[in-house]
Amino acid sequence: MRHKNRLSITLFVLFLISNAFAQDPPGIKWKQIQTNHYQIIFPEELLSDANRVANTIEHVHQGIEQNLKHEHKKIPILLSNRSVIPNGYVGQAPWRSEWFNIPLMIKEMGSTEWYRDLAVHEGRHIVQTNYMNQGVSRFLGMVFGDGTQSLYTGILIPSWFWEGDAVGIETALTHSGRGRSSYFNRTTRALILEGKKFNYQQALYGSFKEDYPGHYELGYFLTDHIKHAYGKEAWPNIINKTLRWPFTLNPFFPFSRSMKKTTGFSLHELYGNTFNELGENWGSQLEKLNESPANILSPKTKIKTSFLHPAMTPNGEIIALKTGLGNVPTIVKIGEIETVLKKISPSANLFGYHSNGTHAVWSAYDPDKRWTKRSWANIRVLNIDTGQLRIITSKKRLFNPSISKNNKLIVAVSFSETRQCSLMIMDAETGKIIDQVEAPNQGLIIYPSWSNDGREIVFTSQKYRGRAIYIYDREKRKFETIKAESWTEIFRPVFYQDYIIYESIIQGIDQLVAIRRGDKKEYQVTARKFGATNSTVNSKGQLLFNDYTSQGDAVAVITLNPDDWAEISSDRKQLILGSKINPKDQAIYDGTVPKKQYEIGDYKPALHLFNFHSRYIFDDELSPSLGLQSDNILGTMKFNADLIYNQNEKTLTERIKSTYSGFYPIIDFELGYGKRDVRFGPFTQKVENTRDSIKFAVNEKWHELNFNFGMSIPLKNSRRGITTHYSYAKTGIKFTRRSDTHHHYSFDKIPPNVRVKELEKRSDRDGKIMPVYIEGGMFSIDESAPRDLGNPGWQIYGYFGGAPLGGLWKGQQLSIRMQYGRRGLGKHHFIGTLLQYETNQGDYIMPSKVTFPYGYGWYFPESIWRLKIKYQMPLVYPDLSLPFSVSYLKRIHGGPFVDAASVSGHPNMLAVGGGITFETGGFFDIKFPISFSINYYYHPLNGNSGIRLDFE
Template identity: 25%
Template sequence: MTSKYNIKINYIRILTLFILIINSQIAFSQLFDGSQSHFRVKWKQINTDKFQLIFPGEFSSTAPALANRLELFIEQTASTLNRPSKKISIILQQNHISQNGFVQLAPRKSEFYSTPSSIADNQEWLPNLALHESRHFAQFDNLTGNLKKPFFEQLALALFGLNLPAWFFEGDAVLQETLFSNGGRGRLTSWNMPIRANIQSDLLFDFNKYVHGSFKDIVPSYYSIGYFMNSILYEKDPEIHGKILEEMNGNLLRPFNFERSLKKYSAQKSSQLFKSTIHDLTEKWNKATDINSPSSFEIADRFPTDYFLPQMVNNTVYALQHSRQLTPKIVRFENKNTKRLYKKVVQIGQQLMPYFHVQGHLIVWDEYRKDPRFEKQTYNIINVYDVNTGKTRHLTHNTRYYSPVLSTDLNEIAVIEVSLANRAQVVFLDSKNGAKLDSITMPTGTHIQQPQFHATGTKLIAIAVNEKGTNLIEINRSKKEIQYLLDWSNFQLERPIYIGEHIVFKANFNEKDDIYLLENGDISQLTDSQFGAFNPFASNDTLYYNTYTTNGYKVNIQPLIKNNEKRTTPPMVQTLYPRQNNTSYEPLLPAKDYPIQNYNVTKNSFNFHSITLSGNDFESFDNLKPGIFWISNDILNTTAAKLGYEYDTEIQKSTYSAELSYQRYFPKVSLSYKNRGQLGQATRNGNRDSIINFDYREHYLAADIQLPFSIYRGNKVYSYGINMGTSYQKRYNLSLSTLTNFNDVISFPLNYQLYFNKNSLRATMDILPRWGQNFSFTYRHLPFENELRGDIWSLRTNFYFPGILLNHSLQLRYSMQESAGRYLYSNDIPLVNGFANFLSPAVKNTLLFDYRLPIVYPDWSIGNMAYLKRIRGIISADYQNLSESDLSPKTAGAGLSFDFNAFKYPLPLFTFSSRLTYINDKTATARIVPTFSFGYSY
């Protein structure tokens, strides 16, 4: 009995490891960005015992200060764990303006997107990011740190993902950024607000929903619930994270490793810890809130929808709508009976944060842009929309401008610009042509956000952030002088505006976010919202602002009257947990010199780090072949190499391979070599009923060049490019010596592809783009062969149209091809469903219709195995060789798809699909054919 039990446990271990390592490799390989910086970036480096800091040359003046902080952060964030963090390479992507960062293995590195934006916080962006990511260094090294390059980094990454749930490692990192600073997300009331709103509104979602999210409801992310769960653990025992990781480290293949370790040291499983966390938060937030009753815009939205930044201009209220069913747009409201109706003003594109400003007949906003080839070369540009003419102008190009605001005379636009050295300045632009008129540079180390003009245009108010914390800053335009209006603190300040000579702004002074008035140095509270008030705008003694609800940010209106009983002397913001508030830490290390050296990209091109068992990193499960591969990736994503062996069990032949790709410059170049065994068939004396099998080996060399480009324009994404490739085959060791007409050499067939795609951005609930036009032309031929002849060309088109209801989509694909010679029986176009189940003549063209629609968003937990988020349907009709067919389709079908998350992993989103296809052909082996498929997406 014991023997059978052990066999069962070992089987579970092996099966679990196989499934979850595949899942982890899929998830992490997609989450980590494999794109490149521009080749013009001149990289520098600082080397210490703890890290290698790699950064663009323009950041050289700032890098030593960051290096000094990193030394401290790496030491602090590993202090409660059993092992110090090992040396790691950290790349500062200073040319990439998106605020983000990550740590990865395979290869081991971290990337910081280090440019601060206009997203308000309670401390500086880059130090906060460094604190957060430093904890991830320590987590990796304490759990799987013994598995290192040159062979085991991918295994270490997979085991990390297998063992640690995302809520634990991300929530723990948020805890560390809160412990070792005066800021951190643990002190942001706007960050914990969605959980508080759900609890106080009796929306008690279960643990799986908090981990996996929802299409239909606002569910706080696993970062936030993870922070609170980790905080409960930390309050019980500050050393508990080290104990859990140490216990897990020696049992990486043990089933339910994390749950066992958590149970051992906390006496609770994850689900129990979640329930106790929600119970604790319910008690902490059970205080009744005095709520005034402002006038709210009543808008009938089926799903949660935000209406950001309400602004009244010319008796019209404008807002920026963010909906799960629609992509972002600026709308204006109209009164009709007791409800408000809105009309679209202008569709906008991708933004780093929701933002726009209205003045007179002009609307300005910023949009995110990227270099067509190098995705880590990004920009923020300024757009202007004229309400009178209905026209949009792109006022700037390839700039790093944020938060544009119009002057009252409409002649100027003030923006914030951040240099490559992270120096901030206010820039004044001509509103007609975008020309730079003037600028005021801020003191070194001070970043400013969200400016607003005074009515006279002589001064501006903005938010200031530096190592001291946050403040309000007033900028004198003519004297180019600045004045700080408050004491430095750790409050999150947002959207300051002038009302006469006074200032209205949002702050989290009293354990939640509300609107305040600064008048002659005194602060008075203007709103008393239930969950939070944001984005103030004043007009004619009326205050317009956003209030947060469990259905999104809504527009509220109230008289602009200060509450003298609500005068505020703000204390410093605290967390909900005493132990976090009592933590003492060293804020800075003594100043130190850090030599700066050049970083040679070419010299560091090869970095072998892992052995893997799949030639395609498990990206496809079709015809999965056992093998072993040694892989290399440089830390700047310019060069990849792979050496490997695999065995095809179906034909019982082996393949030896080597691959190299280089993508530092505009073309992406790939070279590959394979020595592989193959099977072939021949007829005896031309008799098709007499088939002879034979085998052989071949040398196969291939070369491909890609020129891929993509750009954003408004709410459209354009991608276009050219691909070219060729190969050389040399066959040998033919098993059938009497075989005739066998070509042992195929020299350099050429293939070319041109493509152009234009698609709308997708809303959260969209299955496909609402609009899209996609074209691809391919040509293949054999120009260098004397004995082999033939060519094939194909044209593929793909169009998207809106369906009958929101988030429904109609896809139409028309393709045609023509082939001759060696390619006569090749198909380079999409085929009708069920093609393999009937005898088909040569395919000349196809016309494929697919109608997709969401059916229900169940948010169901299927035990601990899966979490079902959406069920959707598809109806299809497929035509083939249109000139030879009647109006009836060759095949027609219907199916269901189930979108779900597996286990406790929030990503990827897996899809299981089933379909029944009716085949309208006399030669069909079956009239109705069932098919099933499995895939994943992000």
């Protein structure tokens, strides 16, 4: 990944939870290796892996630069090992790459060893970022630093290029890149071959009514087509032309203009050419298929919905994991009717789910309460009949669980912080470990599965030479090799008589293949149009599996008859699907990877707290400023120093602020000093003993020193099912010292014989203001499906502040906000309720946290209650590109609201009305989602009405 682009919705959400500025727990002994081009930073326990990473990334350094060779800027690579989130990314502000040690155990990732895969894919992102340092981008980088340059190139160069080009490199340079995976392209392939055409904007912006290819898939096809249709210099030329004065030459479509100049075709024309060619290739491929029959058991759906990992109950009903645009992951029972059994965490899609028909087991994400880079993956067990849910492990790192037929044992993949992978067998009731063993090749174990009698376990394992199938006899504690390591696609093996059935690619489509244990001969079991996956054999000897179409993964069943199977070669060449990359090119790891022993040095976090990388001209409140930004590599300290110009007062303030997250409490610090100038008036004052009056205004000017200090700690951070529970507490002081206060008077007209002062020193307004506050919040929020208009749950926030230490001004505030949301009357409808209460006493030293209903002018309230109820419902999903590609409309939703407030000493407020919200995907082919609402309000108490535009 580059920055935070998602691999999937699940991975994206989890990555936000453990984001680029999260923290590891203290006590880690950090080490470093310096190579010619990279700095490897790692925990001491990863010393051996770090040395291998250093050799690996230097080995691929020149190969990954192909076509985009540019001046290399040395980059730190941080190896993290406390999180269970499988990921890697490159970030520019600060400049670094981070590699998490848990491999991504999903089908499309292929069989390349994890760090080797990251070296090629993330290494290519490093190359891309370096190459973007030219033209206006280089100028912006020199003036404003990495943050502005990253934003600029991220807007001009679409995300599909960054990821598609990287997927192309991993496909060309390894035996197992995603471009070789039929699972990777199945979304596009099914849509095209079923005649569901989609345009560029639909693929770019996505949809709520159809599942279009994501930016990895879209980008791979487009970048690969241009590379081979227009030569290896096409993409360098396109990028060069885009980044050199782009908005002057074409202010709206600089990227498309550059493509037109280079290839003779616009972006939309190239998109059409690419997908027409893919359709022809896949169509001819499909003509050769003699489709095998299968019975579909799952219900038809209006929108894309999958019923994954099917299993059959003793009475013939189907247990499946239902997912889709309209559903969070839900375990369902399919019989005469569909019954919801349990909604579960989306992390189960990533960490592994299995059912034997009577029980379901899965691994789910469990975060640490404080340290956002420390997390676990623990096993949940659901009894299908009783509905009882148990969590049988704690603070473990377990993946791909499978429960035995008799429900007594569970096998899972254990992956330690030292990157030791093993097969772990445990008691299904207690979670007690019974056996633990590494694979024969000491590789990554994926998706173990039980034999009927519970004596054997079949699984795949991969290291440096591809993937193999092994069987483990748990009584003899011995392994049997079923299929030796190779680059043939192998996934999810299961037992059937004396065969092992597994997923593999046959003529560009995922099919189910059987290998006989005795003679190792292989046979094709299925021949489905778009892919057969997730197989299991029921007690009747039938094969249940997922059959893919553009509507999702359906549940299919066939009767197994080995006499009907056609024998196939065991040495199948894996096609590079949809690509013209020369299959004879040598993979980058076929050569010897060096084993140089690098010098290991200490990395002392205290000496690297400051890492200035960006300059800015607007602060976080969009005030004009000149500022410097620093973020250290370990994500424990943020620091800003700036000079801020107050446009209203026309004054300057010097400020430094910092957040340090290396301690258990998170510490915030801010120090500022500057001039203030606040204008009051105009006022009118009658002159004594005359009929004259004076009109004047007052400018109060003073010097102000601000010192803010705060500490916050999390009180709870947990995930149960689809619900996230979180709470925190924070306390702090906001010290202000006023000095040299003067009133400057300006007069419209001074009557004769009247003396006035134009300047008056006001020492009475000099002094200290010292509010102290405590605040806290808690929430319990459910996951939502992509189509849902809100997240059910509740939130509570409380704030209490005052001036117990005395000072120039004294005030006190109590503010409480409660929010509650639930599903509405229809599918994806949402009802949101907001209740606020606030009291303010004494001087105005703490800003109010309550807004007023639509159409009412705001003033500082002494005491206020507010209640707002809003109903939202989807109206239409247009998937409409507006003329000239000005924008793209994905969804329109709306609904009524009522908003009431009661302020002490003032008339009550009441606004009723309704609004329509337009959800857009971006503007001028730039992906930048924005939602805006047009709201009509009416005041029944006074008859006023109006329309208001809000951005959401």
